[in-house]
Amino acid sequence: xxxxxxxxxxxxxxxxxxxxxxxxxxxxxxxxxxxxxxxxxxxxxxxxxxxxxxxxxxxxxxxxxxxxxxxxxxxxxxxxxxxxxxxxxxxxxxxxxxxxxxxxxxxxxxxxxxxxxxxxxxxxxxxxxxxxxxxxxxxxxxxxxxxxxxxxxxxxxxxxxxxxxxxxxxxxxxxxxxxxxxxxxxxxxxxxxxxxxxxxxxxxxxxxxxxxxxxxxxxxxxxxxxxxxxxxxxxxxxxxxxxxxxxxxxxxxxxxxxxxxxxxxxxxxxxxxxxxxxxxxxxxxxxxxxxxxxxxxxxxxxxxxxxxxxxxxxxxxxxxxxxxxxxxxxxxxxxxxxxxxxxxxxxxxxxxxx
Ligand SMILES: [Zn+2]
Numbered sequence: 001x002x003x004x005x006x007x008x009x010x011x012x013x014x015x016x017x018x019x020x021x022x023x024x025x026x027x028x029x030x031x032x033x034x035x036x037x038x039x040x041x042x043x044x045x046x047x048x049x050x051x052x053x054x055x056x057x058x059x060x061x062x063x064x065x066x067x068x069x070x071x072x073x074x075x076x077x078x079x080x081x082x083x084x085x086x087x088x089x090x091x092x093x094x095x096x097x098x099x100x101x102x103x104x105x106x107x108x109x110x111x112x113x114x115x116x117x118x119x120x121x122x123x124x125x126x127x128x129x130x131x132x133x134x135x136x137x138x139x140x141x142x143x144x145x146x147x148x149x150x151x152x153x154x155x156x157x158x159x160x161x162x163x164x165x166x167x168x169x170x171x172x173x174x175x176x177x178x179x180x181x182x183x184x185x186x187x188x189x190x191x192x193x194x195x196x197x198x199x200x201x202x203x204x205x206x207x208x209x210x211x212x213x214x215x216x217x218x219x220x221x222x223x224x225x226x227x228x229x230x231x232x233x234x235x236x237x238x239x240x241x242x243x244x245x246x247x248x249x250x251x252x253x254x255x256x257x258x259x260x261x262x263x264x265x266x267x268x269x270x271x272x273x274x275x276x277x278x279x280x281x282x283x284x285x286x287x288x289x290x291x292x293x294x295x296x297x298x299x300x301x302x303x304x305x306x307x308x309x310x311x312x313x314x315x316x317x318x319x320x321x322x323x324x325x326x327x328x329x330x331x332x333x334x335x336x337x338x339x340x341x342x343x344x345x346x347x348x349x350x351x352x353x354x
Contacts, residue, residue: 004082009079012037015133021047029079032072038081045072045079046328048086055329081316101162102127104161105147109260113248120241127323128158142256143244148174148198150154151206152220159218169219174199176222176228180271182333184321186305201225202324226332228340229271230278239279245254246276264289265296274343306345315336 007121016026029039039046049057059067062075072079073209077086102112102121102149106129118127133148155172162170176199183197197203201222207282208220236242251272252262262269264287273291276283289296309317314334322333 007082008036008038009308015081020050031080036080039080040072040079042072042079045076048077048079048083050083055332058098086180086193093200093313099123099126103151103158104129105154106131106148107250107255107260110250116248117245120245128154130154130157144253145196145198146256148176149207149245156211156216156218163217169217171221173219173223174204174222175232177227177232177271177331177340178225178336179228180268181222181225183267184337186267186301187319188319191300226336228278228336228343229275230343231339233275233279233281243279243281246281258288261286261288263287264291265294265298267298267302269346270298270302270347271340275345277347278343291347291353299348299353302341302344303348306348306354307340309338309341317341 004240015021021040022044025040025044027041028035028037029037029041029044031039046054046058058075058077060066061077068075068077068171069083069085070078070080077083080086100123102118104117104127106114111129114127114129118124132153136212151174152172158170179201183200183203199222204220204222206292211218227235233239233242233246235254250262251268252258252264253268255258255261257263262272262285262286264273269287273283273287276285291299305317311331314337318334320338322330322337325333345354
């Protein structure tokens with residue numbers, strides 16, 4: 001059997017067994033007037049690109065007028081799964097051969113754990129631990145609302161260490177999950193500071209344009225924008241290391257307020273607990289509030305959003321907040337909100353709150 005023939009068989013098998021494809025995409029696809037098991041249906045051709053790079057790759061090709069080989073439609077890649085163009089893109093852009101710099105923001109008690117992360121990732125010579133130490137005379141900011149922009153600023157500073165040796169724009173990876181990044185207001189009353197959007201795509205686009213205007217050659221990358229936190233854990237290439245280190249990370253929006261402990265009932269804590277539950281790992285995090293009886297309105301808000309989703313659909317939940325996105329991107333974002341709520345609802349059900 002030739003290499004091409006064996007690769008066609010392998011891709012046909014991959015399409016049926018991989019969780020990355022929709023049910024529709026698993027059907028045989030029409031390619032040059034014949035149905036083939038190794039081709040995707042034309043309507044699902046975009047799934048030929050890994051979900052992490054799908055939107056960016058399609059936009060990049062369109063912007064630079066690059067032709068897709070045997071394109072399945074306007075601005076669409078081929079639906080043939082053994083395409084050299086698709087293979088090159090997937091291998092290049094999802095390669096895990098990178099050696100990133102790590103940037104940590106020190107909060108009380110986190111320094112030691114950050115050093116352990118760097119050691120475990122064999123990155124002792126490639127990490128920075130910084131604290132902005134900004135203090136106003138009569139006010140101490142106790143929330144973590146400024147955390148993301150501090151990370152972006154630290155990334156910009158850290159990049160200067162490798163600027164000379166990396167000729168192209170330096171990628172800045174923002175490892176936030178799509179559900180938290182969108183932080184859709186789950187009830188009409190949760191606007192403003194109750195639904196901050198410090199890694200929201202629109203906000204990050206704003207940061208990117210500031211950098212572009214200032215000719216700071218950095219490129220924000222947002223690889224988990226279409227994943228929930230549970231899916232991020234599930235899809236991680238090294239779940240052994242992740243499950244070992246995850247307990248030391250901080251998610252809580254009120255970590256400072258609760259003496260450097262997770263509250264257990266704010267939305268980021270619910271997302272964290274739900275993600276642990278999704279992958280079935282033991283959660284070693286200490287939570288200071290009891291999810292079974294706590295009267296936090298986060299629980300009521302998450303429950304009612306879930307019920308609205310069930311009865312009236314996702315657009316009633318997102319209520320226009322995804323209007324910045326169009327077409328397939330909008331659908332993917334709606335789906336990540338649905339799946340994120342679904343993870344939380346499983347958690348609340350397990351604790352007798354739903
Ligand atoms: Zn919390």
